[in-house]
Amino acid sequence: MKSYDVVALGELLIDFTENGVSGQGNPIMEANPGGAPCNVLSMLSRLGHKTGFIGKVGRDGFGDQLRKALVEVGIGTEGLVQDEHVHTTLAFVHRREDGDREFSFYRNPGADMMLSEEDLKADMIQDCRIFHFGTLSMTHEGCRKATRKAVEMAQAGGAMLSFDPNLREALWESLEDARAQVSYGLEHCQILKISDNELQWFTGAEDFDEGIKILRQRYEIPLILLSLGKDGSRAYTRECRVEVPAVIQENTVETTGAGDTFGGCALHYVLSRGWRRYGEEELREMLRFANGAASIVTTRKGALRVMPGPEEIEALVKDRFHHLEV
Numbered sequence: 001m002k003s004y005d006v007v008a009l010g011e012l013l014i015d016f017t018e019n020g021v022s023g024q025g026n027p028i029m030e031a032n033p034g035g036a037p038c039n040v041l042s043m044l045s046r047l048g049h050k051t052g053f054i055g056k057v058g059r060d061g062f063g064d065q066l067r068k069a070l071v072e073v074g075i076g077t078e079g080l081v082q083d084e085h086v087h088t089t090l091a092f093v094h095r096r097e098d099g100d101r102e103f104s105f106y107r108n109p110g111a112d113m114m115l116s117e118e119d120l121k122a123d124m125i126q127d128c129r130i131f132h133f134g135t136l137s138m139t140h141e142g143c144r145k146a147t148r149k150a151v152e153m154a155q156a157g158g159a160m161l162s163f164d165p166n167l168r169e170a171l172w173e174s175l176e177d178a179r180a181q182v183s184y185g186l187e188h189c190q191i192l193k194i195s196d197n198e199l200q201w202f203t204g205a206e207d208f209d210e211g212i213k214i215l216r217q218r219y220e221i222p223l224i225l226l227s228l229g230k231d232g233s234r235a236y237t238r239e240c241r242v243e244v245p246a247v248i249q250e251n252t253v254e255t256t257g258a259g260d261t262f263g264g265c266a267l268h269y270v271l272s273r274g275w276r277r278y279g280e281e282e283l284r285e286m287l288r289f290a291n292g293a294a295s296i297v298t299t300r301k302g303a304l305r306v307m308p309g310p311e312e313i314e315a316l317v318k319d320r321f322h323h324l325e326v
Helices: 036-046 062-074 142-158 175-187 196-203 207-216 258-271 281-296 309-320
Strands: 004-011 013-021 027-032 049-058 075-083 090-095 099-106 128-133 158-163 190-195 224-229 235-236 241-246
Touching: 004 036, 004 190, 004 258, 013 062, 027 036, 027 062, 027 196, 027 235, 036 062, 036 075, 036 128, 036 224, 049 062, 049 224, 062 075, 090 142, 128 142, 128 258, 142 158, 158 258, 175 196, 190 196, 190 258, 196 207, 196 224, 207 224, 207 235, 224 281, 241 281, 258 281, 281 309
Parallel strands: 004 049, 004 128, 013 090, 049 075, 128 158, 158 190, 190 224
Antiparallel strands: 013 027, 090 099, 224 235, 235 241
């Protein structure tokens, strides 16, 4: 038995999201706790799993806010380091007219990218069932070394590896470097969660099935989960391909954290059912639950602190998919 179900490494930051307009016509920004790895962990904690986070924030007001937020949602903070010299990373999230998001990062440097090999908690990494990581912790040399060292530790401890590229182009000195680090993640995972635009960018294929085929020719990844936004999601194994439509909400306010919620629910399925070759019906069940949870999060602001519980997700899934064959 492992002490942690899932340990994640990466960025923990403040997402400033628009929340109205002032009397002078200026946008009002709300400081929400964020960061993809911790959004994933928050969903898992809400579903009853023991989670822990490894990363770095500043020893400042925002860093204190983030530590408190992790404690509040039940994420272990034993691996969270507060830097005395570098401030907590900030991200400003703007919604474009087409409804998509645009990120502006204040991270030159930011505390999350200062994580070093010496900061790693080996006992946490080697004592988890699943180790989850992305690419924001590989944008610069120091945190890249720490990420790769953590992956080695997790493998040595027998953990499964879960990877989400979570590409943010503005944070890379070159997209060639980004491609190399995404490739590293693809080489070191058993579970991949990737978005439609990331798949198209990495493979050059517009057709999603063709893109997955290209990935499978290069990498041995047993389970690939493809998020398609308002078009739903797909799951691919060597044996089958399953697609499930999205649960569309009329009262969606923002999509920040939806993909992380989806990914967390997929890991929950693996933890709950055991790792094996899933059949089509099992994958369909996984995707319905994950799509339902992601849709709920789009109706709320600040994903990390507002993850839905299992009963709420199951009720929505039953309501939206009751007419489909189970």
